[in-house]
Amino acid sequence: MKKNNKNMKDNFYRVLNHTADVGFEVDARDKDLLFIRSAYALIDLMVDIERIEAKEEREIKISDSFDLESLFISWLGEILFYFETKGFLTSKVKKINFNDGGMEALVLGERYDEKKHPIKAVFKAPTYHNLKVGKENGIWVARVILDV
Amino acid sequence: MSFQNLEQISETKWRLKKTGNMRVDGIVYTSASMLDDITKDEALTQVSNVASLPGIMKASFGMPDIHWGYGFPIGGVAAFDIDSGVVSPGGVGYDINCGVRLLRTDLVKDDISKKLEDLCAVIFNSVPSGVGSKRVDFTLKDKDLKDVLKKGAYWAIENGYGYDSDIEFIEDGGMIKGAEPEFVSKRAIERGSNQLGTVGSGNHFIEVGFVEEIYDEEAAEIYGLSLNQITVMIHSGSRGLGYQICDDYLKIMQKATAKYGISIPDRQLCSAPIKSDEGQRYLSSMACAANYAFANRQIMTHLIRDVFMKFFKLSPSTLKMNLIYDVAHNIAKIEKHMVDGKLKTVCVHRKGATRAFSENHNEIPQRYRKIGQPVLIPGDMGRCSYVLRGSSKAMEETFGSTCHGAGRVLSRNEAKKHGRGRQIDDELRKQGIIVCAAGRHTLLEEMPSAYKDVSQVVDVVHNSGISLKVAKLRPLAVVKG
Numbered sequence: 001m002k003k004n005n006k007n008m009k010d011n012f013y014r015v016l017n018h019t020a021d022v023g024f025e026v027d028a029r030d031k032d033l034l035f036i037r038s039a040y041a042l043i044d045l046m047v048d049i050e051r052i053e054a055k056e057e058r059e060i061k062i063s064d065s066f067d068l069e070s071l072f073i074s075w076l077g078e079i080l081f082y083f084e085t086k087g088f089l090t091s092k093v094k095k096i097n098f099n100d101g102g103m104e105a106l107v108l109g110e111r112y113d114e115k116k117h118p119i120k121a122v123f124k125a126p127t128y129h130n131l132k133v134g135k136e137n138g139i140w141v142a143r144v145i146l147d148v
Numbered sequence: 149m150s151f152q153n154l155e156q157i158s159e160t161k162w163r164l165k166k167t168g169n170m171r172v173d174g175i176v177y178t179s180a181s182m183l184d185d186i187t188k189d190e191a192l193t194q195v196s197n198v199a200s201l202p203g204i205m206k207a208s209f210g211m212p213d214i215h216w217g218y219g220f221p222i223g224g225v226a227a228f229d230i231d232s233g234v235v236s237p238g239g240v241g242y243d244i245n246c247g248v249r250l251l252r253t254d255l256v257k258d259d260i261s262k263k264l265e266d267l268c269a270v271i272f273n274s275v276p277s278g279v280g281s282k283r284v285d286f287t288l289k290d291k292d293l294k295d296v297l298k299k300g301a302y303w304a305i306e307n308g309y310g311y312d313s314d315i316e317f318i319e320d321g322g323m324i325k326g327a328e329p330e331f332v333s334k335r336a337i338e339r340g341s342n343q344l345g346t347v348g349s350g351n352h353f354i355e356v357g358f359v360e361e362i363y364d365e366e367a368a369e370i371y372g373l374s375l376n377q378i379t380v381m382i383h384s385g386s387r388g389l390g391y392q393i394c395d396d397y398l399k400i401m402q403k404a405t406a407k408y409g410i411s412i413p414d415r416q417l418c419s420a421p422i423k424s425d426e427g428q429r430y431l432s433s434m435a436c437a438a439n440y441a442f443a444n445r446q447i448m449t450h451l452i453r454d455v456f457m458k459f460f461k462l463s464p465s466t467l468k469m470n471l472i473y474d475v476a477h478n479i480a481k482i483e484k485h486m487v488d489g490k491l492k493t494v495c496v497h498r499k500g501a502t503r504a505f506s507e508n509h510n511e512i513p514q515r516y517r518k519i520g521q522p523v524l525i526p527g528d529m530g531r532c533s534y535v536l537r538g539s540s541k542a543m544e545e546t547f548g549s550t551c552h553g554a555g556r557v558l559s560r561n562e563a564k565k566h567g568r569g570r571q572i573d574d575e576l577r578k579q580g581i582i583v584c585a586a587g588r589h590t591l592l593e594e595m596p597s598a599y600k601d602v603s604q605v606v607d608v609v610h611n612s613g614i615s616l617k618v619a620k621l622r623p624l625a626v627v628k629g
Contacts, residue, residue, distance in 0.1 A: 017559045019189050019216040066402045077395055084388050085338055119587050122279045122349050124242040124391040128415035129218030145218055147242045148350050
């Protein structure tokens with residue numbers, strides 16, 4: 001998978017080229033930050049995250065995940081679900097706690113406004129294809145392809 | 149990427165010989181000139197990965213529009229034995245029953261050529277499209293939505309969206325049997341409640357075009373196509389409801405794959421035996437999403453007919469805006485096919501591929517039995533699209549399947565780079581094509597050069613005989629999401 005370094009944004013994610021879809025790669029010192037940065041990367045690929053104000057709170061709860069990868073996919077799926085069904089754009093993760101088979105998080109953001117938040121891309125779902133979530137050489141890494 | 153086990157076996161066919169964990173060969177329909185594009189990414193690895201799944205029969209197929217997807221390649225076909233085989237949500241994709249339908253009219257090019265801008269704008273304003281497009285005029289109650297999931301296009305017609313005669317000209321009569329809404333999650337229902345009758349975004353579109361060339365006079369006449377005639381093509385799928393069903397079942401299948409001890413080279417290929425509880429529940433939920441997609445395209449058909457009647461001040465009997473056919477591009481189907489001289493029941497996964505049933509097949513409309521089902525192949529918005537017909541060769545070789553479109557050749561980022569500083573809509577206007585798009589990014593990502601030349605793709609399937617050319621359509625006005 002080629003890395004498109006020109007698309008680096010504040011060094012917190014890199015866009016991965018894929019023929020039909022779009023992917024990103026994130027690294028972090030720990031799992032919490034990896035999940036947080038991945039949510040930010042997902043949102044920033046859709047709209048400019050810096051234009052989203054942290055006005056409203058939403059709670060996200062995930063349980064019964066098969067493993068870490070499934071939990072990660074569910075996490076990104078929740079962020080997309082809130083955007084599609086409630087028009088809610090996440091810009092900040094206030095709290096994140098992992099538990100047995102799941103996680104709880106408190107996210108901040110605001111309602112999508114087409115003038116304020118011009119759309120750059122939109123995704124159907126995060127996929128398991130070539131998915132990586134875990135430690136590589138002591139650093140937490142996530143690599144994911146999103147279905148456009 | 150080099151594939152040492154790849155060998156050419158005819159002018160249009162390559163074999164990826166069985167190695168490692170592959171249970172069958174890969175067979176890829178392509179041409180020497182398109183082979184480079186296929187080998188440059190992971191599409192062939194995905195053909196080989198699919199070939200390793202339990203119960204796969206004959207081969208893992210790649211159509212000439214094949215490109216790198218997730219799990220299965222896009223342009224992939226694989227059939228699995230009903231008893232020993234598996235069903236995989238990744239072999240259908242997120243946009244379950246993403247598909248295409250084609251409408252004919254009694255209008256000709258000269259009737260509309262000076263009104264294209266206005267017509268395009270009216271369609272754009274009448275059919276919701278773009279990111280998060282939703283209907284503001286109605287949100288379905290759960291009970292009604294569950295009826296949609298069971299009855300598909302039939303529900304739409306019962307509720308006044310279309311003609312009774314439309315049903316016959318939709319794959320599976322627009323209603324796949326065995327759909328059980330009780331297996332569909334609340335989230336999927338929520339996502340589907342206000343998106344029925346919307347185009348969506350990405351590569352979905354409504355395209356007004358005309359018949360530029362006819363290759364098979366008899367078939368064209370039977371389908372109701374004639375030179376210079378105005379047609380409308382609709383490309384959309386099951387929207388958020390389908391994505392959520394796929395997502396829900398990928399989670400279930402991750403567990404099922406471990407439970408049934410299925411070895412997979414890519415987690416997106418997670419599967420369950422077709423006859424297992426998980427497999428049956430997936431097929432039932434997939435049928436719900438497929439039916440939603442049929443209803444979605446049916447409602448859009450109604451909206452477009454209404455636009456045309458009002459815009460041209462014509463009655464339905466003068467406009468004759470009839471449905472030629474509606475085909476699914478992303479689907480898994482239980483079908484009967486001859487394998488090694490025996491009639492077998494199989495689960496055919498078509499991921500970015502089209503059913504291409506031949507003449508005399510009892511599942512195609514009576515009117516088309518003499519020539520085979522229409523196969524609708526959209527190209528890109530600047531070149532052309534095709535109407536093909538199914539063939540006996542497809543029944544013999546590919547479980548009655550063929551290609552589904554042009555197939556991407558540039559990634560979305562590459563397309564944006566190529567399009568930097570360009571006005572794609574102005575370029576298309578100079579070619580006589582009007583485009584109304586909800587988002588500028590879509591225009592760049594979907595620019596014509598991001599796709600293979602659909603004519604080359606169609607020539608491969610035609611020359612190999614797995615479907616045959618009937619007519620070429622040229623776009624005039626395109627509504628993009």
